[in-house]
Amino acid sequence: MTTAGASAQAAIAALTAAADDPDAYVAEWKQRTGRKAFGVFPMNFPAEIVHAGGALPVLLQENREPDSLGRNLLAEFYCGYTRNIADQAAKGTLAGYDGFFLADHCTQLLGAVDVVRSEVPDTPVYFGQLPTSLTDSWTPERARLMMRSFVDEMERLRGEPVTDAELAHSIAVFNENRRLLRELFAARRAGNAALSSSQVQALVKSSMVMDKQVHSVLLREVIDGLAQVPRDGRIRLHLSGHLCHAPRPELLATIEECGALVVDDDLFTGRRYIATDVDEQGDPVAALAQRYLDRDATLPCPTRVKHESDWEDELVRAVESSGAEGVIVLMVRFCEPHMLYYPELRKRLNERGIPHLLLETEHEGLPVETVQTRVEALLERIRRTSATHRTLEVTR
């Protein structure tokens, strides 16, 4: 292994460690820096603002613990993420944060955040509701006002102003981090199979948790030392969906162990998180608002209403661009926007003859045997129908 290769492996290990245990990372960071950390709920809060305020924004992750105390506070028919957040609040895991920010109007998430408010009563929880219908004439101004309110709140919590220069700096730092991650995604899409999907997830997840500048340094090491590994004969898949939080790495590993290679995704803990940058010129608050409005055009989201862009179109475009032979839709059980939108995806994939499979996920329990059987059936179907794949096998 080259020196660069060894550095890349070490960087991946460091990033994976932060992704695996965000609580430990945050505790260590706070102790080391003496600064504040704020918990951020998915998916649209502009974390740049917290960073500009000199604090660590941490996109709160689902943890590995079985839910127990939280089950008394939120019903069992909520998505795994929200139930787990309620559980973390009930168990005191969130006590280390100095405040929380929420920008998304999701019914289940609001329920969970209200549990946080109840269980961590002395910690501020700020909700600024970004408008979800994106093309109305009043939406841009409303979005701008909300972004301004986040800055005002950060100033209140910090006890001093957050300047435009600080915001501009944070925007540049975040853009750079997204750009580096996109570089890795582009390499994967173009045919480099060096990273497993679990590793790719760890890179994104750690970005949601870690100090962005430190994260970018490590990402550069990953990029510089990344081996060129050509795709082998495994079936190429696109993973779609799984909003708000990451699917279990074991699930990704199971999919790959069945003989698949993930070549692209539109997961939240994936391409969705890094798809859209903020304009670095002009008024930073206006730029953050504009990025919010642009996100749905870059990668349409079923939680937003914007009729000029359709998720199914983007999905087909992405599948064609990466050479994926099939799609696995990962749906978080009880996720209503995804449940509502799924038939539209299914319809389009069927129209285009793209084989696909719907897998629902839960916080607890991964039915490995069932997943294997279903994924293997999908792969077999692709093998039988994909002329491209047959050609590849013959020539190999």
Place this chain on the structure above:
Amino acid sequence: MTAAATDKLSRLAINKAGGTMVADYWEDVFLARERGQKVVWYNGSALNPIFQAAGMAWCHGEAFSARLAAQHLEGPAQLAGSEYGYVGELCSYARTHLGCAVLSQKRSAGSGNGPGMVGLPEQEELASRLPTPDVFVNAYAGCSTGQQWDDISFRVFGKDVPIFNVSMPFLWSNRPGEGYMVGEEWETSSRYVADQLRELIPFLESITGRPFDWDAYRQNMAYIKKASELRQEAMKLCRHLPAPATFWDWIGNVAHINFLPANQQLVDFYTAVLAEVKQRVADGEGSVTSERYRVYFDGFMNWNHLGLLSRKFASHDVAVVAGRYTHHAFWQEPQLIDPDGDPLLGQAQNNLLCPMNHSTRTIQDLVLRDSEFYGVDGIVFHSTRTCRAFTNPQRIIAKAAHEKAGLATMFFEGDIADASFYKDEILESRLAAMLEGIDVRRARA
């Protein structure tokens, strides 16, 4: 349920006549196309006084889903939704209504291949009678699914039908001093929604091709205001022992205040409701003939089991005197309506005061305030499987009801429009246990 148990329930007689009004309304909607009226599909907030003044026919999606479920006719619509790809854990109002959209579309395209199940074609007849929309208007407070649902309806109809979205802020109360109808959040949210409603008017004019009738709208709002005042007065009289009417009676006439035309007939109806309730108070007549317990109902209505639930509680001598669904929705703050001033502001404010559109703290205050006003022994929580918006604060409220007010509480599982989630024996045993607990507490006192 035995005959004796059924006899313990004495429903408001006026609701029977009210049922005819509702049936007539829907017949009228089904024939809107024949009259050349434009049809609007809407969800969430009661914007019907606006549609009425615009000369349109209005179909409230949730109301139609509820009606199908209450008549046990929801099957074909839910089956159509399921075949289209909607997962069974999705809001059953949305699933049912989207199933109706699929069926209505088939019907209008003349390709109604009904389900091959005995009885279902006849049921499908009603589900598919909803006239296809000329326009969608969405103004959904509290629940994020509401806006997404109409967006999907828009897509089911091929993105060919115009849609207007009113964004409704959730009343979270970030700052001290913000809460139910108070604080800066309330003021700014009210204005924000009223301004959007003002934008809705020219949009509707562009659909109907004629000027909006502001005089008619003011008159509509005056009728709504009066009807609501009468309803509120009647509901408050249920504080009396025995309760002259119950939650089930208020469910029985909720459609009227929610979406029937605003007119003198509506006012007359609630005048008659109030008169009957007053008469019962004067006569000492209770809605439950042998009331021994009174409870508050927190949760969305379980439309599939309305009759069964009302009889079950009565059979245990339980008067369900009030509920979050009936008492904190449907123009419950009529004093905010100013027909001669800015009626759109009062409309916006009442629309914002949806019982799902507040943070847990506010809802807890409202529920505990009601519990005290009506002197209840306990709270029954309907853990509404596919309505997370209504279920959100329930566990925390239950805890507070215990700790702060010493109230007995119980949960039962069910749903708004999907009968399969209801477990009768679980409700039965938990209700019996709660009532025993109340007996023990009384004996100790």
